[in-house]
Amino acid sequence: MPMASLLLLLLLVLLIIPLSVLLALRLLVRPRTINIPIRGRHVFISGGSSGIGLSLAHQAASAGASRVTILARSVAKLEDARDSIRRATGADISAFSADVRDFDAVKKAVDAAGPVDVLICNHGVFAAQDFETQDLEVAKFMVDVNLMGTLNLIKAALPTMRRSRPQRGPGSIAIMSSQAGQVGLHGLAAYSASKFGLRGLGEALQQELIEYGIHVSLIFPPDTETPGLVEEKKRRPEVTSILVGYSSAMQADDVARKTLNGIKSGTFTIPCNLDGLMLAIATAGLSPQRSFLIAFVEVILAGLMRLVGLCYLWTWYNLIERWHAKQEQSQLKWNV
Numbered sequence: 001m002p003m004a005s006l007l008l009l010l011l012l013v014l015l016i017i018p019l020s021v022l023l024a025l026r027l028l029v030r031p032r033t034i035n036i037p038i039r040g041r042h043v044f045i046s047g048g049s050s051g052i053g054l055s056l057a058h059q060a061a062s063a064g065a066s067r068v069t070i071l072a073r074s075v076a077k078l079e080d081a082r083d084s085i086r087r088a089t090g091a092d093i094s095a096f097s098a099d100v101r102d103f104d105a106v107k108k109a110v111d112a113a114g115p116v117d118v119l120i121c122n123h124g125v126f127a128a129q130d131f132e133t134q135d136l137e138v139a140k141f142m143v144d145v146n147l148m149g150t151l152n153l154i155k156a157a158l159p160t161m162r163r164s165r166p167q168r169g170p171g172s173i174a175i176m177s178s179q180a181g182q183v184g185l186h187g188l189a190a191y192s193a194s195k196f197g198l199r200g201l202g203e204a205l206q207q208e209l210i211e212y213g214i215h216v217s218l219i220f221p222p223d224t225e226t227p228g229l230v231e232e233k234k235r236r237p238e239v240t241s242i243l244v245g246y247s248s249a250m251q252a253d254d255v256a257r258k259t260l261n262g263i264k265s266g267t268f269t270i271p272c273n274l275d276g277l278m279l280a281i282a283t284a285g286l287s288p289q290r291s292f293l294i295a296f297v298e299v300i301l302a303g304l305m306r307l308v309g310l311c312y313l314w315t316w317y318n319l320i321e322r323w324h325a326k327q328e329q330s331q332l333k334w335n336v
C-alpha cells in the first residue's frame with residue numbers, strides 16, 4: 001500500500017477513534033447537564049460568617065439571590081458578616097446562630113429560614129497534627145463538625161427542598177470538601193477522614209435526589225487564605241505545610257467564584273486550581289460527570305494522571321523520609 005494511503009488510513013483511525021469515543025460519551029454521561037440559577041433563589045450558606053463562606057454570601061448576594069441565609073455559631077461574627085454584605089451589596093441577609101453538631105438547633109434555623117434552593121454546606125474546622133500525637137477529642141471534633149454537621153444540615157433542609165420541587169426549579173446541595181478529601185497527607189489524617197466521607201455522602205445523595213431535581217456538588221479547594229487557615233498554620237507541622245504546598249494556594253473569593261460557577265452548571269466534582277483538576281482526574285472513580293467533554297479528558301488522561309500521581313507519591317515519601325532523618329539529627333544534637 002502506497003505511503004500516502006497508509007498515512008491517510010492512519011489519520012482516519014487517529015480521528016475516528018477519538019471522535020467515536022466522544023460521540024459515545026455524548027450519549028453515555030449521566031446525569032445530563034443542567035442550569036441552576038443563583039438569581040432570584042434562596043441560597044443558604046453554613047459557615048457564612050468567615051473565609052470562603054463569607055465570600056460565597058457576598059457573591060450570592062451580588063448575583064441577585066432573592067435571599068441569602070448564613071449560619072454559624074458566633075453571633076458577633078454573623079452580625080459583622082451581615083453588615084459587610086449589606087454595605088457591599090445592599091442586600092439584607094438572614095443570619096442564624098447554631099452549632100451544626102446540634103441537629104435540633106440546625107433544624108430550627110433551617111425551618112425559620114424558609115425553603116432553600118441552593119444549600120452550601122461550607123462550615124468546617126481543621127487542625128493539622130500527626131494522628132498519634134493529636135488529641136482524640138480534636139479528631140472527634142473535626143469529624144463531628146465536618147462530617148456529622150453536614151449530615152445534620154442536609155437532613156434538616158432536605159424535606160422542604162424536596163417538597164418544594166419542581167415548582168421552585170432545580171435545587172442544589174453543595175458540600176465543601178478539600179483536596180485533603182481526595183488525597184490523605186501526613187498530619188491531616190483525621191481531617192481527611194472527615195472530608196473523604198463527604199464524597200460517599202455526595203455520590204449516594206445524587207442518586208437518591210436526581211429524580212427530585214436536586215443536584216449535588218462537591219468542592220475541593222487547596223489551601224485558601226482565610227482566618228481558619230491563619231489559625232491552622234500557627235500549629236501545622238512543617239512537613240504538612242510542605243506537602244500541602246504542592247497545590248497552589250488560593251484566595252477565598254476565587255474559591256467562592258469557582259464554587260458558584262460549578263453549582264450553576266450542576267457540576268458534581270468542582271476542582272479549584274490546575275493541581276485540583278489533575279487530582280480530580282486521578283481520583284474520578286465513579287463520581288458523576290455531566291460534561292461529555294470533561295468525561296473525554298478523564299478517559300484519555302486517566303492513565304497519565306495515575307503515573308503523575310505515582311511521581312508525586314515518590315517525591316512525597318522521599319521527602320517524608322528526609323524530614324524524619326532531619327528530625328532525628330536535630331533531636332540527637334539537642335540530646336548531646
Ligand SMILES: NC(=O)C1=CN([C@@H]2O[C@H](COP(=O)(O)OP(=O)(O)OC[C@H]3O[C@@H](n4cnc5c(N)ncnc54)[C@H](OP(=O)(O)O)[C@@H]3O)[C@@H](O)[C@H]2O)C=CC1
Nearest residue numbers: 047049051052072073074099100123124178223224226228
Ligand atoms: N482554608 C483552607 O485552607 C481550606 C478550607 N476548606 C474548607 O472550607 C470550609 C471553610 O473554611 P474556611 O473558610 O477556611 O474557615 P473559617 O474558619 O474561616 O470559617 C469557618 C466557618 O464555619 C463556621 N463554623 C465552624 N464550626 C462550626 C460549627 N460547629 N457550627 C456552625 N458553624 C461552624 C465558622 O463560624 P463559627 O466559628 O462562628 O461557628 C465560620 O463561619 C471548611 O469546610 C474547610 O474545611 C477546604 C480546603 C482548604
Ligand SMILES: CCCCCCCCCCCCCCCC(=O)[C@@H](N)CO
Nearest residue numbers: 126178179180222223247275278282309
Ligand atoms: C495526580 C496529580 C496530583 C496533583 C496535585 C497533588 C497536590 C495535592 C496537595 C493536596 C493539598 C491539600 C490541601 C488541603 C487544604 C486544607 O484543607 C487545609 N487548609 C486544612 O488543613
